[in-house]
């Protein structure tokens with residue numbers, strides 16, 4: 455229902471390019487929560503911007519495009535360059551740090567009016583919108599008082615809830631959320647994730663959650679795509695990724711997670727990701743990979759099936775294809 459077709463995107467720094475997203479190719483299915491994971495700086499936010507068609511200088515798409523399918527028809531879709539026309543209505547986006555970008559001088563209720571005006575072509579009266587908004591707040595178990603408040607009068611958690619309400623108000627087919635819980639404390643994080651999951655369950659739309667926190671993915675997502683240095687290196691059902699991670703990088707991400715009853719000091723992943731201005735030509739993880747062979751530094755690995763709906767890009771897995779793992 456949403457296709458990301460071989461997307462590459464870069465920041466044009468005049469004398470050089472930051473190749474933030476490199477040949478990323480996958481689909482989002484109807485009624486699923488898809489997670490995008492990976493360390494900070496690996497291109498998650500950039501990919502999400504491309505998916506939302508929010509591509510402004512210095513960001514540019516160097517190849518590929520995204521497509522959002524309308525209904526069940528295979529020929530009826532909206533593509534990169536046109537998605538802006540269906541913001542809020544068909545696709546909505548909660549940007550990283552969005553809590554701080556709410557218009558500070560506009561009461562919450564008026565932020566809803568703006569959203570509706572941008573997202574709806576047909577005319578709705580203020581009274582109609584007000585009633586609809588009030589009903590929706592009730593549905594989400596948010597106090598109607600929130601509508602009369604200015605953003606700064608709300609706690610961080612409440613502001614994030616309001617943003618989720620705004621992003622889902624017109625029942626878009628897909629909702630993109632960039633690090634929706636990152637700035638919040640742990641207890642509030644859990645409430646926000648619960649809210650996102652219950653909204654998705656009710657509306658049966660698709661949701662994309664970007665987070666560097668594997669714990670978030672474990673709690674909410676149905677499938678995960680793991681990014682490393684601008685590339686998607688593994689993709690699969692969440693339980694598979696956690697129980698049988700295939701790519702050495704994913705294995706390190708998973709083994710770095712704290713486990714119940716295990717108090718041993720967790721080591722981070724040694725080394726740092728490559729500079730995206732001139733990434734290595736072979737596997738981008740090779741310089742940090744304990745299994746890397748000579749060819750890993752020369753040949754770019756392709757995504758190969760490694761399980762049911764599970765794919766990973768690693769030369770060792772390519773060789774072992776059909777093996778017994």
Ligand SMILES: Nc1ncnc2c1ncn2[C@@H]1O[C@H](COP(=O)(O)OP(=O)(O)O)[C@@H](O)[C@H]1O
Nearest residue numbers: 465472474493494495496497498499500501730
């Ligand atoms: N506006 C920008 N101008 C130049 N480089 C940028 C800009 N935004 C992000 N980058 C670079 O693009 C790469 C990917 O960043 P980003 O997509 O924000 O990663 P993530 O969301 O995974 O942390 C990083 O190397 C980052 O420094």
Ligand SMILES: [Mg+2]
Nearest residue numbers: 498499500550
């Ligand atoms: Mg980011």
